[in-house]
Amino acid sequence: MQLITRIVEVYSQIDQQVTTFQLRTGLRCPAGCGRCCPEAEVYTSPMEMLPAAHELLLRGDSQSWLERVRKIKDGLCVFYQRHPIDQDGHCGLYALRPSVCRLFGFASVRNRLGQRVLSTCKLLKKNHPSDVAKAIEHQQEAPCFSQFTAQLIGIDPSASRLEPINIALREAIQTLGLQMQLAHGEKLGSNSAA
Numbered sequence: 001m002q003l004i005t006r007i008v009e010v011y012s013q014i015d016q017q018v019t020t021f022q023l024r025t026g027l028r029c030p031a032g033c034g035r036c037c038p039e040a041e042v043y044t045s046p047m048e049m050l051p052a053a054h055e056l057l058l059r060g061d062s063q064s065w066l067e068r069v070r071k072i073k074d075g076l077c078v079f080y081q082r083h084p085i086d087q088d089g090h091c092g093l094y095a096l097r098p099s100v101c102r103l104f105g106f107a108s109v110r111n112r113l114g115q116r117v118l119s120t121c122k123l124l125k126k127n128h129p130s131d132v133a134k135a136i137e138h139q140q141e142a143p144c145f146s147q148f149t150a151q152l153i154g155i156d157p158s159a160s161r162l163e164p165i166n167i168a169l170r171e172a173i174q175t176l177g178l179q180m181q182l183a184h185g186e187k188l189g190s191n192s193a194a
């Protein structure tokens with residue numbers, strides 16, 4: 001499980017940099033907002049979904065999550081939980097979400113000159129333009145997508161193989177479930193994936 005520990009360490013570094021950037025600029029998601037998840041096509045690697053898969057396998061929940069993934073037809077992330085009244089929603093596995101979800105809205109990409117350019121959320125741009133303007137003033141200090149991608153690829157080259165998030169989760173559960181069964185020689189939890 002050393003690989004999972006190293007991935008989670010990168011997630012912790014991302015969270016620290018995002019928090020520092022938020023404190024520096026005042027840019028934040030509005031309370032309770034989770035509208036980016038259903039609006040985006042979220043891609044990540046099966047490797048990045050290993051911490052989530054590990055948690056679900058330990059809980060003995062993996063089979064039911066695989067079933068939920070199988071039933072999804074519109075590509076919406078399986079972890080997205082819609083609020084029953086206002087149809088807004090939030091992440092159901094926030095602590096173990098992949099790097100793209102941690103960085104989205106508060107990170108930069110590199111332009112052709114190698115400078116960091118803030119890539120933020122269109123809702124923040126529309127509803128909080130002054131915060132976004134201040135964040136752009138400090139965009140050279142923003143966490144950088146490519147830096148963390150390189151870090152994850154350095155841990156395991158498979159981090160470069162991106163899939164839709166639900167497919168990535170399915171693969172992570174299946175691969176890790178098999179490894180854990182082989183390692184322990186027994187079923188994991190009552191509903192473990194095989």
Ligand code: SF4
Pocket residue numbers: 037042077078079080081090091092093094097098101165
């Ligand atoms: S893992 Fe969580 S934050 Fe990322 S797309 Fe899914 S619901 Fe949204």
